[in-house]
Amino acid sequence: xxxxxxxxxxxxxxxxxxxxxxxxxxxxxxxxxxxxxxxxxxxxxxxxxxxxxxxxxxxxxxxxxxxxxxxxxxxxxxxxxxxxxxxxxxxxxxxxxxxxxxxxxxxxxxxxxxxxxxxxxxxxxxxxxxxxxxxxxxxxxxxxxxxxxxxxxxxxxxxxxxxxxxxxxxxxxxxxxxxxxxxxxxxxxxxxxxxxxxxxxxxxxxxxxxxxxxxxxxx
Amino acid sequence: xxxxxxxxxxxxxxxxxxxxxxxxxxxxxxxxxxxxxxxxxxxxxxxxxxxxxxxxxxxxxxxxxxxxxxxxxxxxxxxxxxxxxxxxxxxxxxxxxxxxxxxxxxxxxxxxxxxxxxxxxxxxxxxxxxxxxxxxxxxxxxxxxxxxxxxxxxxxxxxxxxxxxxxxxxxxxxxxxxxxxxxxxxxxxxxxxxxxxxxxxxxxxxxxxxxxxxxxxxxxxxxxxxxxxxxxxxxxx
Numbered sequence: 001x002x003x004x005x006x007x008x009x010x011x012x013x014x015x016x017x018x019x020x021x022x023x024x025x026x027x028x029x030x031x032x033x034x035x036x037x038x039x040x041x042x043x044x045x046x047x048x049x050x051x052x053x054x055x056x057x058x059x060x061x062x063x064x065x066x067x068x069x070x071x072x073x074x075x076x077x078x079x080x081x082x083x084x085x086x087x088x089x090x091x092x093x094x095x096x097x098x099x100x101x102x103x104x105x106x107x108x109x110x111x112x113x114x115x116x117x118x119x120x121x122x123x124x125x126x127x128x129x130x131x132x133x134x135x136x137x138x139x140x141x142x143x144x145x146x147x148x149x150x151x152x153x154x155x156x157x158x159x160x161x162x163x164x165x166x167x168x169x170x171x172x173x174x175x176x177x178x179x180x181x182x183x184x185x186x187x188x189x190x191x192x193x194x195x196x197x198x199x200x201x202x203x204x205x206x207x208x209x210x211x212x213x214x215x216x217x218x219x
Numbered sequence: 220x221x222x223x224x225x226x227x228x229x230x231x232x233x234x235x236x237x238x239x240x241x242x243x244x245x246x247x248x249x250x251x252x253x254x255x256x257x258x259x260x261x262x263x264x265x266x267x268x269x270x271x272x273x274x275x276x277x278x279x280x281x282x283x284x285x286x287x288x289x290x291x292x293x294x295x296x297x298x299x300x301x302x303x304x305x306x307x308x309x310x311x312x313x314x315x316x317x318x319x320x321x322x323x324x325x326x327x328x329x330x331x332x333x334x335x336x337x338x339x340x341x342x343x344x345x346x347x348x349x350x351x352x353x354x355x356x357x358x359x360x361x362x363x364x365x366x367x368x369x370x371x372x373x374x375x376x377x378x379x380x381x382x383x384x385x386x387x388x389x390x391x392x393x394x395x396x397x398x399x400x401x402x403x404x405x406x407x408x409x410x411x412x413x414x415x416x417x418x419x420x421x422x423x424x425x426x427x428x429x430x431x432x433x434x435x436x437x438x439x440x441x442x443x444x445x446x447x448x449x450x451x452x453x454x455x456x
Contacts, residue, residue: 076280077287084419088400134422163295168419175422179402184295184413187432194425 012152012200013112017119017211019127025103027128031120033152035110038117040124044100052099057092060100064117067106078114082121085168085178091131100130111155112140114166114180119204126212135171136178137204140164141193143185149193151200165193169201220342227343227367231335234391235325240335241318242343246357249305249312257304257312261289263319263332270324270392281328288416289319289332292405296373296413299340303368307350311357315343326392329403329416333375334442341450343367371407374442375414376435378402380421388434402428404435408443 013034022028025041045058052059062083064075086102102124104117118138125132142153142161150157158164163183170177176194185193222228225241249256263285267275278286293299304313317339319332344364350357379390379398386402387394395401400420405413412432417423 073283073287073290076283080280080284081418084400086419088419088421165415170422172422173424175424176417176428177422178419179415179417181412181415182291182295184297184407184411186411187429190412190415190432191425191429194428198425 012203013154015204015207017123017207019123019211019215025124025128027124027126027130029120029123029127030107031116031123033112033116033119034154035108036112036116037107038113038120039105039107040117040120041103041105042100042124042128042130043103044128044130045095045098046101048097048099053097054092056096058090058095058098058100060087060090060092060102062086062121063101063103065103065105067109078117081114081178081180082117085118085136086121086125088177089132089134089136089170090125091133094131109155111153111158112138112166114138115140115152115168118168118178123208123211126208127215133172135205135208136168137171137201137208138166138168139197139200139204140166141197143183143189143193147189149189149196151196163189165190165197167194167197169198171201171205174198174201225339226345227339227341229335229338229342231331231338233327233331233334233389235323236321236327236331237323238319238321238328238331238335240320240332240339242339243316243318244343244345245314245316246306246311246348247314249309253301254309255305255312256301258314259290259293259299259301259304259317260314261293261317261319261336262286263289263321263328265321265324265328269321273324284418285319285328285332288329288403288414289317289336292333292373292375292414293336296371296405296407298337298369298371298373298407299367300370306348306357311348311350313345315340324392326390326395327377330375330377330389333373333405334446337369337372337374338446338449340367340369341446371413372443372446373405373407373413374435374439375403375405376431376438378404378431378434380423382421386427386431388438402431404431406432406435406439408439410436 016032027042115138143163168178227242380400
């Protein structure tokens, strides 16, 4: 399903999502934002290696594979962001001494890659049926040199922007789960971007609902 | 100036957390697509000496994520402009290898690393390099040394979050282990945010964020005063 979302003054690119397309993982999803697309596969809860298991909760592992080349320091840092975001929403205490593996493959990158990864991860968690205490979505804001805020920027807009802020917003009261910034901005600008991201999150969560409803109404 | 063999160095202790940063400068040809830019290569190492949970071997996720964070801070804050590191357009530029090594890990690694990096860069003395017009070779003049031009002074402030009610500044390792999330805010002297780094963890409301930011800005002033005092005490009279 492709949806064109208009959020007042800030436009989001057309979204599209497909759930359960891979047969081996317990949950899989592919998420498209404009031309950026990420495929996520989730395995779990499964048996953990003794060295990695945690006695009271599930151990989550995230692997992010770039489109070309081997994973480097940037992928590791993004894996850490994704892992800690997912750990905050997954009810790991219901599955102690198990391992949950989330593997993300970048299919194409045309801007807002990290938020596309976050959205794909959340959809994969939903498809696998893991217990969550909230949903989350990723929104990228670009601050242009003249001060205007652009949501979901393309690669070109990201290059021209003087700051790019990525937020992971939770579905309960639109609280902020994860933030990462590139470039410098003033405090007011950050608050404005945060408010815009929280508004966009409402539309994204509605999109999640519609995708899941569509998937289960067919089967 | 703790390491005599490095071009610049600094040792920082935040409570029990001890971080040392050494900067080595080498010469290299600049990249083809940015012929007037030098390179800054930060690397954060967490050797097994600093805490029992770090094993020896390839760098773990925490070390790599910290290296990426430091690289982002340098880039975002523009504390060193890469064009300043260029000696001759397209031919020669400086490469600054910044090695940040944790000697004792008691929490709040990111704050200490940023602080150590800033102090070490202020301590760097680069010799003057000229290109001889006739031979085309570079000549290094070790007698004449200049400091680096540092445009901004970013300072990081970390908070540990406990279940979205409590925020603790400058957490120790014990507090970090028990915390449900962390936030690191890097500000520069104009009150601009160079980086807001919240890698997952419990959700925070916008109001709490604003609290953290105001506290980070006050902390910046205190830290800047300390750095200036130390640098002044080092310069030979």
